[in-house]
Every structure is written in C-alpha cells, then in structure tokens.
Amino acid sequence: MLRRFFAYYRPYKGLFILDFTCAIFAALLELAFPVAVNRVVDDLLPSGKWDWILYGCLALLGIYIISAGLHFVVTYWGHMLGINIETDMRKKLFDRVQKLSFRFFDNNKTGHLVSRMTNDLMDIGEIAHHGPEDLFIAFMTLAGAFGIMLGINWQLAVMTFIIVPLMIYLSLYFSRKMSRAFNRMFADIADYNARVENNVSGIRVVQAFANEKHEMELFKINNGRFRVTKLIAYRIMAWNSSISFVLMKLVSLFVLVCGTWFVIEDQMTYGEFIAFVMLSNVFLGPIKQINAVIETYPKGIAGFKRYLELLETAPDIDDAPDAQAVESLRGDICFAGVGFSYENKEQVLRNVNLSIRAGETVALVGPSGGGKTTLCSLLPRFYDADAGTITIDGIDTTRMTLESLRSHIGIVQQDIFLFDGTIRDNIAYGKLGASEEEIWEAARRAQLEELILSQPEGLNTMIGERGVKLSGGQKQRMSIARMFLKNPPILILDEATSALDTETEAAIQQSLNELSQGRTTLVIAHRLATIKNADRIVVVADQSIAEQGDHNGLLQAGGVYSRLHSAQFGA
Ligand code: ADP
Numbered sequence: 001m002l003r004r005f006f007a008y009y010r011p012y013k014g015l016f017i018l019d020f021t022c023a024i025f026a027a028l029l030e031l032a033f034p035v036a037v038n039r040v041v042d043d044l045l046p047s048g049k050w051d052w053i054l055y056g057c058l059a060l061l062g063i064y065i066i067s068a069g070l071h072f073v074v075t076y077w078g079h080m081l082g083i084n085i086e087t088d089m090r091k092k093l094f095d096r097v098q099k100l101s102f103r104f105f106d107n108n109k110t111g112h113l114v115s116r117m118t119n120d121l122m123d124i125g126e127i128a129h130h131g132p133e134d135l136f137i138a139f140m141t142l143a144g145a146f147g148i149m150l151g152i153n154w155q156l157a158v159m160t161f162i163i164v165p166l167m168i169y170l171s172l173y174f175s176r177k178m179s180r181a182f183n184r185m186f187a188d189i190a191d192y193n194a195r196v197e198n199n200v201s202g203i204r205v206v207q208a209f210a211n212e213k214h215e216m217e218l219f220k221i222n223n224g225r226f227r228v229t230k231l232i233a234y235r236i237m238a239w240n241s242s243i244s245f246v247l248m249k250l251v252s253l254f255v256l257v258c259g260t261w262f263v264i265e266d267q268m269t270y271g272e273f274i275a276f277v278m279l280s281n282v283f284l285g286p287i288k289q290i291n292a293v294i295e296t297y298p299k300g301i302a303g304f305k306r307y308l309e310l311l312e313t314a315p316d317i318d319d320a321p322d323a324q325a326v327e328s329l330r331g332d333i334c335f336a337g338v339g340f341s342y343e344n345k346e347q348v349l350r351n352v353n354l355s356i357r358a359g360e361t362v363a364l365v366g367p368s369g370g371g372k373t374t375l376c377s378l379l380p381r382f383y384d385a386d387a388g389t390i391t392i393d394g395i396d397t398t399r400m401t402l403e404s405l406r407s408h409i410g411i412v413q414q415d416i417f418l419f420d421g422t423i424r425d426n427i428a429y430g431k432l433g434a435s436e437e438e439i440w441e442a443a444r445r446a447q448l449e450e451l452i453l454s455q456p457e458g459l460n461t462m463i464g465e466r467g468v469k470l471s472g473g474q475k476q477r478m479s480i481a482r483m484f485l486k487n488p489p490i491l492i493l494d495e496a497t498s499a500l501d502t503e504t505e506a507a508i509q510q511s512l513n514e515l516s517q518g519r520t521t522l523v524i525a526h527r528l529a530t531i532k533n534a535d536r537i538v539v540v541a542d543q544s545i546a547e548q549g550d551h552n553g554l555l556q557a558g559g560v561y562s563r564l565h566s567a568q569f570g571a
C-alpha cells in the first residue's frame with residue numbers, strides 16, 4: 001500500500017527534492033547551533049576578546065536567519081506538495097465516482113460518498129507532506145545529535161539515548177490503538193454526514209409530517225456516537241502525549257543532574273555542558289516529530305485505505321475493450337430473450353422479446369412494479385441484462401461506447417432532477433455549449449417561453465435546489481426543453497405526466513407529442529388515456545411481455561389490458 005501512496009509523489013519530484021533538501025539543511029543547522037555555542041563558550045569566552053565574541057554571535061545570528069529561510073521553504077513548499085497530492089486524489093476519486101453504475105448508487109448513501117470525498121482525504125495531504133520528510137529528518141537529527149553527544153561525553157550520551165527505543169515502542173503501541181479508533185471515527189463521520197444529507201434533502205417531508213422531534217432523536221444518536229468515538233481517539237492521543245511528555249522531561253532532568261556531576265568532576269567543560277543540554281533538546285524534537293507522525297499516520301492511512309477502496313471500485317458497467325462509438329442511429333430496437341434481476345433477488349424480467357421499428361411509438365403499460373421502468377433502463381445500459389441481447393440498428397448495445405449509446409437516448413421521467421442554477425443552465429444541460437438561439441428555440445417548443453419572459457431575470461432566473469421554485473408542470477417542461485436540445489433518435493417517456501393534474505397533463509402532452517415526432521419512442525403510461533397516439537401497445541406483466549397489439553384488439557382479447565382498462569374507466 002505504501003508503494004501506491006508514494007506513486008502520488010511522482011509528478012512532484014522537483015518539489016519533493018527541494019523540500020527535502022531544505023529540510024535536511026535546516027536539520028543540519030539545528031545541530032550546528034549547539035556546536036557553535038560550545039565553541040563560543042569554551043574558546044571565545046575565556047579569551048575575553050569582545051570583537052571575537054561579537055563575530056561568534058553574528059555567526060549564530062546568521063545560522064538563525066538561514067534556518068528561518070529554510071523553514072519557510074519547508075513549510076510552504078512542503079505543504080504545497082501535500083496539497084497537490086490531495087488535489088490529485090480528489091480529482092481521481094471524483095472522476096471515478098462519475099463512472100460508477102446505477103447499481104453502485106442504489107447501494108451507497110450520498111452522505112457517505114460526500115464524506116469520503118472530503119473528510120477522508122484531509123489527513124492524507126498532511127501525511128503526504130509530513131510523513132516521509134519528518135521521519136527522515138527526525139532520524140537524521142537523532143543520529144547527528146547522538147554522534148555529537150558521543151563526541152562530547154560518550155557515557156552520558158549512551159545513558160541519555162537509552163530512552164529512545166522506549167519512546168518509539170510506546171508510540172507504536174499507541175499508534176495501533178489510534179489507528180482502530182480513527183477508522184471507527186471516519187465511519188461515524190460518514191454516517192453523520194449521511195444523516196444530515198438525508199434530513200436536509202427531505203426537510204420538506206419532515207416538516208409536512210411534523211416529524212422534527214423524531215429527526216432530532218435520530219440525529220442525536222449519530223451525533224452522540226460520533227462524539228464517543230472521537231473522545232476515545234483523543235483519549236488515546238492524550239495518554240500518548242502525556243506519557244511522552246513526562247519521559248522527555250525526565251531525560252532533561254537526567255541530563256541536567258548527570259551533566260552537572262560531570263562538570264564538577266572536571267570531565268566536561270561548561271561549553272560542552274551547555275551544548276549537551278541544547279542537544280538533548282534538539283534530539284527530543286525529532287522524537288516529538290516521530291510521535292506526531294505516528295499520531296497522524298493512522299488517521300491518514302485510515303483515510304487512504306477508504307480512498308483506495310472507493311477508487312478501486314470497478315464500475316460494473318463500462319465500455320467493452322473493443323467498443324465502438326456510434327455516430328448516428330436510426331432507432332430500430334430489439335430485445336431478444338432478455339432476463340434481468342436486481343441484486344440476485346427475484347427475477348424482474350424473464351425472456352423478454354420485443355422489436356420496435358425506427359420512428360415507432362410504443363406504449364408500455366402494465367401493473368405497477370411489473371418491470372416497465374426496468375426494461376427501459378436496460379436500453380441505455382443503466383443496468384446490464386443478465387440474459388439475452390439488446391440491439392439498436394442491429395448493433396449490440398454492449399458493443400457501443402456508453403457515451404455514444406447514451407447520447408442517442410433521451411429519458412423524460414416523472415420526478416425530474418434539475419440542478420441548482422439558472423433556467424439557462426438547466427436547459428443547456430441537454431446540449432452543453434448550446435447557443436442562445438438554440439436555448440430559446442427549445443424553450444419555445446417546450447412552451448416555457450411565457451414563463452421565462454415573465455421573470456425579470458429571464459433565462460438567468462435561479463430555480464433553486466432541484467428546481468424547488470418551479471411548479472411540477474414547469475419542471476417537466478424544463479426537462480422537455482432539455483430533450484429538444486439533446487435531440488436523440490430514441491426517446492423514453494417514463495410516466496412523464498403522471499404527477500401532473502389533468503389540465504397541465506393535457507398541455508404538456510402537446511409538447512411531448514411534438515418531442516416524439518420522428519423518434520423511436522417508448523411511452524410508459526399509467527393513465528391509459530394518454531397513450532392514444534401510440535402505434536402499438538405492449539403490456540408488461542408477470543416478468544415478461546404478456547400481450548401486445550392495438551387498443552381495440554387488446555380489449556377484445558380480454559387479457560391484462562382489458563382488466564387495466566376496466567379498472568380505470570369502468571366496464
Ligand atoms: P414499473 O416501472 O413497471 O412500475 P419497475 O421496473 O420500477 O416497475 O420495478 C420492477 C421491480 O423491480 C419492482 O418489484 C421493484 O421493486 C424492483 N426494483 C425497481 N428498481 C429497483 C432497484 N433499483 N433495486 C432493486 N429493485 C428494484
């Protein structure tokens with residue numbers, strides 16, 4: 001997994017080298033400072049030459065200033081490295097999510113996904129920057145400090161350094177515990193986000209049912225759970241830092257006491273003693289740093305694991321290796337022996353055979369839950385059939401690129417999803433980069449012109465999240481306008497007018513009729529009155545096509561259709 005992590009450094013080799021080099025020099029200067037102080041105290045002080053002492057101090061000032069510059073580079077460019085890596089990861093993840101199939105989104109919560117694309121990645125950037133650099137520098141400084149301390153007084157150096165393995169062991173011990181805690185925390189944040197997302201997007205239902213209290217209770221559970229896991233993680237962290245703190249201070253005291261003894265016994269000069277005390281602080285720094293890395297590492301890695309998991313989710317519907325982009329289609333559709341089930345549950349469709357000529361309008365009717373929507377969603381390959389083949393113009397849909405296949409199919413549904421934005425943006429979604437005239441033309445054909453002209457902002461009117469500022473009919477017209485712009489040869493109208501009142505329905509039916517002109521059209525209609533214009537009626541029931549024909553023929557046959565008909569219109 002580390003190898004996969006380091007692969008993200010590849011585009012930023014230059015930045016990494018710059019950062020690393022500066023960090024190494026900064027560390028070396030940190031070591032040089034105590035040595036310089038040692039020289040000032042032991043050599044320059046006794047000489048009593050003020051000008052020399054002044055030069056010595058100026059040299060120390062120089063070391064400080066250069067260090068400051070190096071620290072700036074390390075902090076800024078080092079973080080730039082981390083931020084760039086984080087940005088790359090975000091992009092990769094978003095790109096992947098765009099390609100995941102309907103099945104994936106059926107089974108994953110929006111809030112969870114949002115959480116993964118935000119929170120989970122936060123700490124990876126930090127780790128990307130601090131991890132390798134801090135560890136290397138820390139070990140280098142440790143080794144350097146140890147070397148110099150050995151040179152000054154090896155007995156004291158060895159005694160002081162006994163503490164190092166103990167500290168590292170402790171850190172590793174806590175790191176494992178924290179790793180588990182942070183994993184749980186990320187899962188909790190995701191649940192928490194999912195809860196908030198679900199609540200806010202359904203707030204109108206919540207208030208309509210006056211179920212705010214119930215929602216608050218549900219939220220309290222998630223919020224409480226999140227609190228507890230977070231507390232646990234930070235308690236472990238607190239133990240870790242307290243114990244480390246005490247150990248480090250013990251080392252300082254130890255050096256102070258033993259160093260004094262060595263000085264009194266004349267085995268150490270004052271300068272060496274001061275340098276030793278300073279060095280023991282220098283070496284405590286890296287241990288703190290190693291500790292910090294060990295603390296953030298589990299968080300970053302927990303996030304990275306979750307990131308990889310999502311990134312490696314293969315879209316179960318994707319272009320075949322030899323898929324071809326189809327330029328244009330006439331719209332001859334053929335379902336042959338098609339079978340399908342969601343998630344290995346019961347069969348939804350079984351051995352469906354259906355041919356539709358280009359330009360034909362076919363109405364799909366049948367009992368609710370009979371599989372009409374499912375059948376239609378197989379055509380643009382939102383789901384892949386388990387059995388049989390679906391061809392358009394004789395070409396198997398699985399042999400076309402998804403992009404080209406879907407560019408030839410337009411779907412108008414009952415619940416329209418409009419994006420938060422302007423009327424213009426939403427209409428132009430059917431053809432990105434459509435010209436002003438094209439947008440107006442589409443709006444006119446969808447009978448939206450009046451609405452747009454009545455708004456002071458015209459096409460730039462904001463329609464609110466999911467188009468809340470529009471009526472049901474207006475939303476439907478928006479989706480029809482979008483479809484005029486897209487201009488696909490194949491059109492699916494899935495209960496497009498079912499949610500509307502009869503008057504609006506009749507008005508919109510006009511636009512829909514115009515839209516379906518010259519296209520192969522599949523109309524799913526709940527109200528049988530709306531399918532009068534269909535060339536053929538196909539009844540989907542009992543997992544298959546129960547019967548088909550024209551209105552009169554089907555009535556006479558006395559099957560499912562005639563039962564549906566008498567249920568709606570009386571005998
Ligand atoms: P219709 O459009 O004819 O009313 P559908 O095609 O929507 O029927 O549904 C057919 C069956 O498939 C139903 O039993 C429904 O519960 C099930 N179903 C629909 N969509 C999904 C889905 N995304 N995941 C699992 N089952 C589904």
Ligand code: MG
Pocket residue numbers: 372373374
């Ligand atoms: Mg349906």
